[in-house]
Every structure is written in C-alpha cells, then in structure tokens.
Amino acid sequence: MIAMSLRVLVQGFRPRVTVRYPLEPHPTPPDFRGKVEIDPSACMGCGACVAACPPNALEMIDDLDSGVRVIRLFYGRCIFCGRCEEACPRFAVEQSSEFELATRSRERLVMEVVHRLAQCPRGHYAPFTERQVREALEILRLAMNSELAESLRDTVRTCIDHRREEVVERVVRALKPGEAREALR
C-alpha cells in the first residue's frame, strides 16, 4: 500500500510525456517534408514536377484555345515525397514545415498556378509558357552570345509542329528543284 502510494507520488514528479500540441505548436524536425509550396514568382510552368510526381497530385492542364496553362497541386493526394522539389529546375518548389492541412472540404486542398502560354509566330498558342521562352532565351544568351540568341527569338517561340515544317521547307529550298522532288518521293 505504502509502496504503491510512493510510486504514485514519484510519478507525479516525473516530467510529463504528453505533448501539449494543440495548445502549443508542435516543432517539426529539421528537413521535415511538410506542405509543398510552389513559388508563383519563380515557377516557369515547365511541368518537370508534374512528370516527377508519383501519385499525380500535380497536374498540368493546357488550354490551347484560351492560351492558359494551369499547374494544379492537390494536397489530398500528395505523399510529400519531395520529388517535385528535386525535379524543379527553378528551385521554385519547396516543402515547408506546415502540417496542419486537415480540412472539411476537398476544394480547399488545391493550389493552382496559372501561366500564359507563348504564342507561335503563326498565331496560335504553343504548348509552352511565356516564361519558358524567357528562360530559354536567357540561357541561349548566356551560353552563346546575345546576337545569336536574338536571331533565335522567333524559332524559340515556334511550336514543335511548325518548327518541323520550317526545317523541311528550308531543306527543300536548299535543294535544286529536281533533287527536291526526288527527296520528297
């Protein structure tokens, strides 16, 4: 009886085990893989994260008629693996330490970044964004020289189908009439 009371008494002086979580914030360990955040000022809409995402929590929705690309992240399906963070060439995706994602409606678990698509010189929208064109031109300028990059300004914007057509046209123009007929046969 006495021994038991003593044990209870000692138990009372031990430090508490239970965390006071909802009353106090619960600290996360360093490099905790929490809520994925896309920085909309740094994202260029290339879709590398979409290709990397194992559960397809990230989606890329192109609307070639209105010229809009939506990168949509659905947290409900996200497994917080960090592949998007690794794949992002722009360092725009980052995992914060936020974990209080519980919600009553599915709609709240969505984050969207809306990009404008680039316009092909022939008038329609190409399946890449305005920002990607900028990034490409900048890389060309740094990797080559500015005049060469400037001369490629239209080529960078051209969509793949038309670029292919252009190459064929250029080849045909370079050949003599008879040879072209032979080559196209």
Place this chain on the structure above:
Amino acid sequence: MNALLGLSNRVRLVRLYDRLRRSVYVLHVDSGSCNGCDIEILDTLAPHFDAERFGVKLVASPKHADVLLVSGPVTRQFARFLKRVYEYAPPGCVVVAVGACACGGGIWHDTYSVMGGVDRVIPVDVYVPGCPPRPSAIVFGLLLALEVLEQRIERRRFEADAERYRPLYASIASDVGMGYRCVRDLYECLRRFLGYRTARKVLLDLVNAVQGLGVDTCRKDLSRCTSIVVRKWSFDDRVREALQSCEQLLRRCFEE
C-alpha cells in the same frame, strides 16, 4: 475563459461536442491501407499525443462510434463493408479520412483494385492529408472534426505573368560573375555529394560568400571563400569533402 484555462488563442473553446455529454467514441476502420496511417493513429492514442485528453476513446463496434477514422484507399473488396460500417454507425457520425490514400486515393488513385478515396464510397467530413500524417496532424484533424479548431488551409490560385520573372541561373550567374554553365555544373557536382536539398543551400551560401568577399579576392584565394561555407556547415563533414572535390570546377569558374 481561454486565459483562465491557460489556453493560448490558437484554440477556440466552442466544443460543440459538449452536446454529447460524454466522451467521443472513435472507431478506426482500415480499408486496405499499408498500415502506415494505422500506426500513426495508434501513436495519436498512445500517451505521447494522448488523444484521450480530448475525450477521444477507441471503440470496437461501429454501433458505438461517433467518429469513423478511415485509413486506406478503399479496396474494391472492402467498399461494401465500409458502406455497411457507415450504415451501422449512428446517424450524424463524423467520417475522418486519414492519409493521402483515404483523401484522394494517394499513390493508388488510378489502380484497378481500389475505389480511390473514401469519398467515392461514403461522405467524408474531414480530410487529413499526409503520407502518413504525423500524429499531431491527426490530432488537428480530430479536433477539427469535433469542431474545436478551425481549418487553416485555403484554396489558392496564382496568376504567373511573364513580366515579373527573372531566369534563375541568369540571376545567380550575373550576381557572382560566373558563366551559366559553370553555375549549373557546380550545382550538379554538389548535388552528387550532398543531395539536392543541401546542395541548393550550399550553393546559395557559396554565392553569398563570393558576393561578400568579391570575385577578385576569391579568384586569388579560393580557400578563403570555401572556408566560410565549410565553417557554416561544420556539423556536416560531407560539405567539406564536396567542396574539395568541386575545387577544380570552382577554380575554372573563376577563371572564366
């Protein structure tokens, strides 16, 4: 009232579950999960997180349950049983979907043998994303279900215009006065040793160090520049090793 009980402002004491006038009975339903979420639910009920301090009590029968904690993507085989569990539970019982699988199907969302989420079978009241959600996230979800806490997350939509945009390597390269290829190769070299996450931090630290010292100083005395970074990362030996291995590359960067 909150100050009286020593509660911070994070908690709103509405306690709509007071209307029950007893503990909240929770039934844990495993609908084909990998047991990751189940172990976290156990953790939530164990002394460290102790959900019982909110009156949450685990029961074994859906007929007693006020809250259903459902984990798993709901396999086809289990769908009809989940529906039956929901029918057996008293009307007005709250369904909490725990984990990525239960919320939206998770990694199995398009697999042939699963329904892909609890809400395809029974209505869900609270979604707790995470793979698995940490116990504190489940506590948060439970308290949300009991209408003690408020939800934090909002639907967000950003317009990304082309005008306010600065290409990345361009900005790094021009800040430090290095070539574009050099910065890219340096990042790749660091990534091979440190993984992408640390490599990005180290790269930015390196850039800051170069900016602080000036490019000319770094070109003459490379070790002074790297030692700043190494000192900052002294708890991680890999950084020193990585910077030693990338030294050739760094030297070439400064020469360009």
